[in-house]
Amino acid sequence: MSALDQLPSAASCLQRRWRSLCIFLVLLVVCITMQTLRVQPASALWKLFALDGGTAVKYFRTGEETKEPRPQIDGPPPPPLLQQNFTPQQENQPTDHPPPVQGVQLEDDLLEVKSQNEGAGNLSNDGLLERGKQNPPKSCQAKSHIVFLKTHKTGSSTVQNILYRYGDNRDLTFALPRNKKHMMSYPEYFTTDFVEKKDLTHFDILCNHMRFRKSEVKKLMPEDSFYFSILRHPVPSMESAFMFFKGFEDFSNFTSVDDFLDNGQNNLEDHFAHNTLAFDFGYDNTATADTSDLETIVNQAIAGIEKDFHLILITEYFDESMILLKHALCWSLEDVVSFKVNSRAKQSLTSVSSITAEKIKRWNILDWRIYQHFNTTFWNKVRSLVGEEEMKLEVSQLKELRAKLTSTCLKGGHSVEQKEVKDKTVKPIHHGAVVIEGYNLNPNLDIQTKEKCQRMIMPELQYNEHLYVKQFEKESFKKRRKKAKRH
Known part of the structure; x- marks a missing residue:
């Protein structure tokens, strides 16, 4: 094959490399931006791109991240928040507990x-x-x-x-x-x-x-x-x-x-x-x-x-x-x-x-x-x-x-x-x-x-x-x- 025949192939290769470089720069800018906004840890995105460029592209297209095992936290999970009525008085409204009417008894030391x-x-x-x-x-x-x-x-x-x-x-x-x-x-x-x-x-x-x-x-x-x-x-x-x-x-x-x-x-x-x-x-x-x-x-x-x-x-x-x-x-x-x-x-x-x-x-x-x-x-x-x-x-x-x-x-x-x-x-x-x-x-x-x-x-x-x-x-x-x- 002549050198002239190889030019389109070389040009095509150069074009693909230039496209990859552009994608890399775009992803780098996006990672830095998202890190600043705390949308997604930049390190995670960098890892996705470095290991699998296809996965990184898919992430930005679909919004999905590859699933990885989460780190285990020692100790029991936090206790559930129990539901209970709690109505403290407002600072400008001191409690004036109305006493019972006749026929209703008052409890002793603790009401x-x-x-x-x-x-x-x-x-x-x-x-x-x-x-x-x-x-x-x-x-x-x-x-x-x-x-x-x-x-x-x-x-x-x-x-x-x-x-x-x-x-x-x-x-x-x-x-x-x-x-x-x-x-x-x-x-x-x-x-x-x-x-x-x-x-x-x-x-x-x-x-x-x-x-x-x-x-x-x-x-x-x-x-x-x-x-x-x-x-x-x-x-x-x-x-x-x-x-x-x-x-x-x-x-x-x-x-x-x-x-x-x-x-x-x-x-x-x-x-x-x-x-x-x-x-x-x-x-x-x-x-x-x-x-x-x-x-x-x-x-x-x-x-x-x-x-x-x-x-x-x-x-x-x-x-x-x-x-x-x-x-x-x-x-x-x-x-x-x-x-x-x-x-x-x-x-x-x-x-x-x-x-x-x-x-x-x-x-x-x-x-x-x-x-x-x-x-x-x-x-x-x-x-x-x-x-x-x-x-x-x-x-x-x-x-x-x-x-x-x-x-x-x-x-x-x-x-x-x-x-x-x-x-x-x-x-x-x-x-x-x-x-x-x-x-x-x-x-x-x-x-x-x-x-x-x-x-x-x-x-x-x-x-x-x-x-x-x-x-x-x-x-x-x-x-x-x-x-x-x-x-």
Whole structure:
């Protein structure tokens, strides 16, 4: 073949190479552009072209990529997002929970709207339960220096039981009242003299009833202590206080809350009958709706509480409060699970009309205003510390964990009246007319499970004595304490 005959063939070859070069340049530009726009990793397209130009062309024609095995990720898949209603109040709309009309009963320490023992029975999703019991993230350090202001008729006995168990399981040291009492000489302002010390110079947890005084508490507790408390709507709180203390103080001569509000408002200083929350926080409780400088008094109290406390929980959102506390303290879900403690039986519950509710809010105006403020800021804490979606998930996990423990621990899966509790070591003690509920444990529990369940249902008085004996009378604990001091 002559050279002239070969020219068309050479020209055709050159044309094909030029076309390939153009395609290469176009693909290179496209890859860089898509990498910038994060449409498709450029490395993947480059690999397609380098290995198989035909595949690369097909990719741009059809939009399909050759399928490759995806890298495996260690560990279980993320838990599904559980559906649950969650309607936090807007920041400019404080919750004003309307009290029930006549004939509807108010639950004691924890309102029925957030029942502690909801969903008793066997769990069908043990994986969810195990995830709920996981330890907190490694990035945070669990707090063990804690001051809890135990307020009256707010579900605070249940919170105290959580703190008792946490410290008891870890051999932490409690600041306990002297002579095995359960209150720090309440209603006197707290001083360090009220605490049983003996040879102790360091305390981890303070959580018994007291009238708060920050300057004295700081003398006793470590500088890095976490301060928190709990508030309850003044209407159910006063109804509960009236029933518990009916035989004592200024309630003794009155047949009902209405009777007291209509005929007995002659002692503004009574700490069980008037602005009890403000009194517990250490503020003057004599303010009324007609007090001339009420706004100044309210603002000073709110500002003082915000300054002295890291976190204020809300009884009406008890489960959400426990999740918030879990995150604030860097604890696990198992650390904050509980059964209700010191709650009333149904026959000791009374109804409150809407008219009476308005009287209570006016009579306890300082408590009402404090509650309104912190009920609003509570949801700010939820959003900043947890997040609403995460809160939904963890509340569901908490309820499932409680249901599992209810099935494991409690005979019949429910509470019983005080007189029906068989074990004296966990039988509630109350000398008034109100009927308190307690629990019986399931029989045939192994030793470790029985001890865990028993501590969850142990009333305040018995647990307080148990800790007192452990700290000051048991030689084994004294030796561990001395050893810890040396290190």
